[in-house]
Amino acid sequence: MNSATVPATESAEHAARVAGLIDTLRARLGPGSVSTERPEREAVGRDLWPRSLLESFSAAAPGPAAVVWPESPAQVAEIVRLCARAGVPIVPFGAGSGVCGGARAVPRGIVMDVKRIKAIRRLDAERGVVEVEAGAMGELLERRLERAGLTLGHFPSSIQCSTVGGWVAARSAGQCSTRYGKIEDMVVDLEVVTGDGEIRRTPPVGSPGPDWNALIVGSEGTLGIITAATLRVHPAPAHRCFRGWLVPSLEAGFEVMRRTLQAGHRPAVLRLYDPLDTRMAGQKYARGDGDAPSVDPAGRLKTLLEGAGDASAPGARALRALIGAARLTNLAIDALPGQCLLISVTEGSAVEAQSTDAAIAAFARGVRARDLGEAPGRHWLAHRHDVSYKQSRIYRAGAFVDTFEVATTWARLPALDRAVRKALGPHVVVMAHFSHAYAGGCSIYFTFVGTGARPSDMLVRYRTAWKAALDAALAEGAVLAHHHGVGLSRATHLPAAHGEARRWYTALKGALDPAGVLNPGKIYGEAES
Amino acid sequence: MSRWEVWAPTTGAGHADPLVDRLNALLGAGRVQVLTRPEGSRGPRCLVQPDTTEAVAQAVRVLRESGVPSSVVFTPPPFDPPDAPAGGVYLDASRLSAVLSVDETSLTVSVQAGITWGRLEGLLARRGFTLGPVPLWLQARAVAESVGLNDRLRPSPRYGQLVDALHAVTAVLPGGEVARTTSAPRRATGPELPAALFGTRHRNGLLTEVHLQIWRRAAEAPRVSFTLPGWAAADAFARRLLQAGIRPAVMVAGGVTGGTDVALSVELSTAADGAALTTLAAAEGHARRSRHEALESAFGAGDGTASDAPVVACLAPPAALAAVAKRLPRARVWDLGSPWMSLWTDAPVDAVTRARLVEAGARVPSAPSGFEALGDAVTRALTGEV
Ligand SMILES: Cc1cc2nc3c(=O)[nH]c(=O)nc-3n(C[C@H](O)[C@H](O)[C@H](O)COP(=O)(O)OP(=O)(O)OC[C@H]3O[C@@H](n4cnc5c(N)ncnc54)[C@H](O)[C@@H]3O)c2cc1C
Numbered sequence: 001m002n003s004a005t006v007p008a009t010e011s012a013e014h015a016a017r018v019a020g021l022i023d024t025l026r027a028r029l030g031p032g033s034v035s036t037e038r039p040e041r042e043a044v045g046r047d048l049w050p051r052s053l054l055e056s057f058s059a060a061a062p063g064p065a066a067v068v069w070p071e072s073p074a075q076v077a078e079i080v081r082l083c084a085r086a087g088v089p090i091v092p093f094g095a096g097s098g099v100c101g102g103a104r105a106v107p108r109g110i111v112m113d114v115k116r117i118k119a120i121r122r123l124d125a126e127r128g129v130v131e132v133e134a135g136a137m138g139e140l141l142e143r144r145l146e147r148a149g150l151t152l153g154h155f156p157s158s159i160q161c162s163t164v165g166g167w168v169a170a171r172s173a174g175q176c177s178t179r180y181g182k183i184e185d186m187v188v189d190l191e192v193v194t195g196d197g198e199i200r201r202t203p204p205v206g207s208p209g210p211d212w213n214a215l216i217v218g219s220e221g222t223l224g225i226i227t228a229a230t231l232r233v234h235p236a237p238a239h240r241c242f243r244g245w246l247v248p249s250l251e252a253g254f255e256v257m258r259r260t261l262q263a264g265h266r267p268a269v270l271r272l273y274d275p276l277d278t279r280m281a282g283q284k285y286a287r288g289d290g291d292a293p294s295v296d297p298a299g300r301l302k303t304l305l306e307g308a309g310d311a312s313a314p315g316a317r318a319l320r321a322l323i324g325a326a327r328l329t330n331l332a333i334d335a336l337p338g339q340c341l342l343i344s345v346t347e348g349s350a351v352e353a354q355s356t357d358a359a360i361a362a363f364a365r366g367v368r369a370r371d372l373g374e375a376p377g378r379h380w381l382a383h384r385h386d387v388s389y390k391q392s393r394i395y396r397a398g399a400f401v402d403t404f405e406v407a408t409t410w411a412r413l414p415a416l417d418r419a420v421r422k423a424l425g426p427h428v429v430v431m432a433h434f435s436h437a438y439a440g441g442c443s444i445y446f447t448f449v450g451t452g453a454r455p456s457d458m459l460v461r462y463r464t465a466w467k468a469a470l471d472a473a474l475a476e477g478a479v480l481a482h483h484h485g486v487g488l489s490r491a492t493h494l495p496a497a498h499g500e501a502r503r504w505y506t507a508l509k510g511a512l513d514p515a516g517v518l519n520p521g522k523i524y525g526e527a528e529s
Numbered sequence: 530m531s532r533w534e535v536w537a538p539t540t541g542a543g544h545a546d547p548l549v550d551r552l553n554a555l556l557g558a559g560r561v562q563v564l565t566r567p568e569g570s571r572g573p574r575c576l577v578q579p580d581t582t583e584a585v586a587q588a589v590r591v592l593r594e595s596g597v598p599s600s601v602v603f604t605p606p607p608f609d610p611p612d613a614p615a616g617g618v619y620l621d622a623s624r625l626s627a628v629l630s631v632d633e634t635s636l637t638v639s640v641q642a643g644i645t646w647g648r649l650e651g652l653l654a655r656r657g658f659t660l661g662p663v664p665l666w667l668q669a670r671a672v673a674e675s676v677g678l679n680d681r682l683r684p685s686p687r688y689g690q691l692v693d694a695l696h697a698v699t700a701v702l703p704g705g706e707v708a709r710t711t712s713a714p715r716r717a718t719g720p721e722l723p724a725a726l727f728g729t730r731h732r733n734g735l736l737t738e739v740h741l742q743i744w745r746r747a748a749e750a751p752r753v754s755f756t757l758p759g760w761a762a763a764d765a766f767a768r769r770l771l772q773a774g775i776r777p778a779v780m781v782a783g784g785v786t787g788g789t790d791v792a793l794s795v796e797l798s799t800a801a802d803g804a805a806l807t808t809l810a811a812a813e814g815h816a817r818r819s820r821h822e823a824l825e826s827a828f829g830a831g832d833g834t835a836s837d838a839p840v841v842a843c844l845a846p847p848a849a850l851a852a853v854a855k856r857l858p859r860a861r862v863w864d865l866g867s868p869w870m871s872l873w874t875d876a877p878v879d880a881v882t883r884a885r886l887v888e889a890g891a892r893v894p895s896a897p898s899g900f901e902a903l904g905d906a907v908t909r910a911l912t913g914e915v
Contacts, residue, residue: 173717202900203898214727215725439636439744482716483717497718510906511903511906
């Protein structure tokens with residue numbers, strides 16, 4: 001049982017405490033800042049973890065007891081103090097775009113939606129910093145910076161539906177992380193409300209002494225509620241170069257990426273798609289000679305995913321048949337020509353953008369890649385937020401889709417890729433792309449689609465696939481998440497992944513959240529049967 | 530302070546100190562040295578020199594069971610420092626100095642954490658690799674020591690801080706357990722747990738092995754220096770330089786002796802950076818210097834002369850520097866262009882200068898944040914103190 005499911009019996013005493021707390025919260029914050037209404041509780045009861053969605057097909061999830069909307073860090077502190085005193089769990093909620101169950105409500109707990117705390121407190125273009133409150137929406141922050149000729153350089157696909165606090169809490173990565181870093185690379189300092197209800201400020205990055213930024217970033221609301229962050233910003237790029245390459249194999253693509261990063265270049269985007277994802281990315285370039293569309297399972301899958309219709313439509317049935325036979329479909333896809341699309345976008349000053357572009361070109365030619373010109377890069381930029389919003393049609397067609405991103409060193413990357421595909425292959429149809437590269441290694445972003453005869457079968461298949469993938473990644477010595485966080489989705493495997501290192505977390509949790517009320521049950525969970 | 534002498538290690542039964550016997554039996558001959566002192570002086574009773582993670586873990590467990598305090602050192606100290614535990618043990622990590630493996634594909638090296646940055650760089654150089662620039666003041670510092678202090682003393686926009694190059698760690702926790710993390714350049718699996726070791730002077734565990742990013746050695750890099758009228762001008766130029774996408778391997782500024790001018794020196798790493806810098810400097814009319822004092826004081830003049838260790842390092846806005854520049858003639862600065870400047874100086878820093886720095890907004894190591902009490906609570910939880 002994971003800790004977010006309903007306990008068999010809820011003590012009357014706890015219920016009374018929760019009721020008392022809600023009354024106090026109303027009195028202290030005003031009625032417009034607290035709600036126990038069902039629609040409002042449901043709206044913040046879960047994030048976009050696909051498993052929550054699959055579970056909701058069979059049974060309604062138990063929501064929180066109430067939702068609170070603090071307007072200031074001082075109110076956050078007061079709520080935390082009251083909850084700690086009453087022993088009532090609090091789940092911080094940004095925009096709920098998390099895909100790991102990190103913001104899933106704890107039954108009879110409180111959800112704290114931080115989106116009303118959203119001011120840009122300070123924008124210092126000269127020193128290159130912005131201090132922004134945690135509830136600010138990513139898109140709106142970036143637009144504001146854009147007007148000042150600046151950029152944060154953080155572009156998660158979810159930028160329109162995620163907050164600064166959620167980014168920091170879940171260690172997010174944007175599409176241009178290769179140049180600007182992940183969110184942890186952007187943090188200068190943080191304002192945090194710890195579990196004792198105190199507002200604290202982390203020493204700025206670069207301070208001698210303990211590194212509290214690194215300990216709070218990624219803590220997913222379990223060590224403190226982030227109320228503001230000072231982040232580095234950059235001048236908006238003056239120049240961009242776009243390019244696409246068709247590389248002969250995945251390994252050849254790795255080689256280009258690795259050499260580029262190890263030579264010290266920082267392209268904004270360097271994105272390699274596996275053969276199936278190359279076709280899914282909407283590009284025509286990868287069609288091998290003699291690879292007629294009618295027998296191309298990748299082409300068929302793409303067509304079906306894009307136009308399957310509702311569950312009873314013929315397209316949906318065909319889609320379910322194709323992905324229901326995942327093992328066979330994966331085998332057929334494996335037999336496709338192995339060409340892969342590699343996209344690069346370089347930016348900065350003209351000199352920098354062009355010299356980085358030229359360096360990538362030299363490495364690409366070294367592996368006999370074919371230059372596809374600017375079009376693939378420009379196409380990607382124009383459509384970069386589209387793909388995520390296509391997911392709901394897959395659910396409507398009676399199937400599910402999820403993603404699993406991991407990271408490792410370059411030396412281990414090919415083996416990790418093979419192992420996770422092999423683990424997922426019997427259960428779901430799998431594809432991958434590689435979009436966050438470093439000198440020392442790279443992340444893999446697997447996307448998988450599966451189905452089942454009934455919702456409960458889908459859930460079983462979903463859980464089986466996840467367990468197999470996590471087991472495989474763990475056995476290969478990979479880190480189990482590169483930028484989506486842990487939440488509940490990986491919590492089963494984190495104890496094994498961290499081993500004795502977990503003692504550091506336990507000590508931190510005890511010190512920062514002595515009452516144990518901050519987002520309990522997330523990050524470390526129990527193994528599932 | 531008391532001077533102590535090292536006696537030949539004693540092994541075998543019948544030694545007067547049962548703790549030494551136990552440690553000897555566990556770690557092997559030559560790993561425990563009994564310390565004797567003049568009558569009446571008190572200090573640690575022995576020096577333990579484990580050479581593997583497991584040996585550190587065993588020693589830590591024995592010390593814990595026996596309730597004997599210990600102090601981590603990275604070289605046997607010639608004098609007992611004031612905080613040396615009387616009747617306790619020096620845990621000397623200097624023999625944890627092996628290079629364990631090099632991954633030439635991922636450009637990572639796995640090393641024991643008692644190795645010094647200077648020695649590691651020397652060993653890597655022989656195989657055509659580098660850690661990036663290692664300034665003189667970090668040469669003799671062990672990797673684990675840098676982590677314990679959270680050293681952020683490398684003035685390198687391109688390579689960043691040495692302690693940020695860690696992809697994975699192995700550490701022995703205060704209870705003697707061995708914690709290992711997985712090697713990857715980035716992750717999102719909760720807080721970055723090894724950060725619990727950073728800046729906490731081994732209280733939350735002793736780092737014994739690390740997995741580090743390395744680079745291929747490039748040809749000798751050109752050095753360029755400019756004269757600017759004061760700290761604020763140097764800072765502004767440095768910022769524009771970084772914003773133009775130039776990432777020098779080294780960038781450091783220093784006050785020019787006998788005036789208010791500041792010399793900004795960079796070591797370039799690519800030809801494109803060189804061209805961009807020349808254009809930028811010409812456009813702004815900054816005079817080139819033929820001497821590179823600031824770089825020389827960081828990396829030596831090539832004649833092997835070492836500078837003293839920094840006396841103070843702090844984060845400061847340029848205003849703070851201007852406020853104290855006259856009092857700190859040998860101040861050196863980097864992290865120019867970021868929200869804060871890092872400052873060090875080997876000149877003595879008196880109480881007034883320190884107060885001026887803080888008054889002008891600098892954060893010196895002793896400045897309190899709201900986290901001290903929480904840090905102590907973390908340590909107490911790890912050491913099992915209630
Ligand atoms: C379509 C789509 C595309 C996506 N693309 C990307 C991508 O490109 N890159 C990427 O990194 N992620 C991506 N994600 C995942 C998600 O957007 C990120 O995890 C994001 O950081 C979550 O932000 P949020 O504000 O929605 O947080 P939530 O989902 O509300 O919360 C995430 C976690 O942080 C905690 N939390 C939220 N706010 C705070 C706070 N103020 N203080 C403390 N804890 C808090 C929550 O309790 C939860 O544990 C994508 C998601 C979707 C649905």
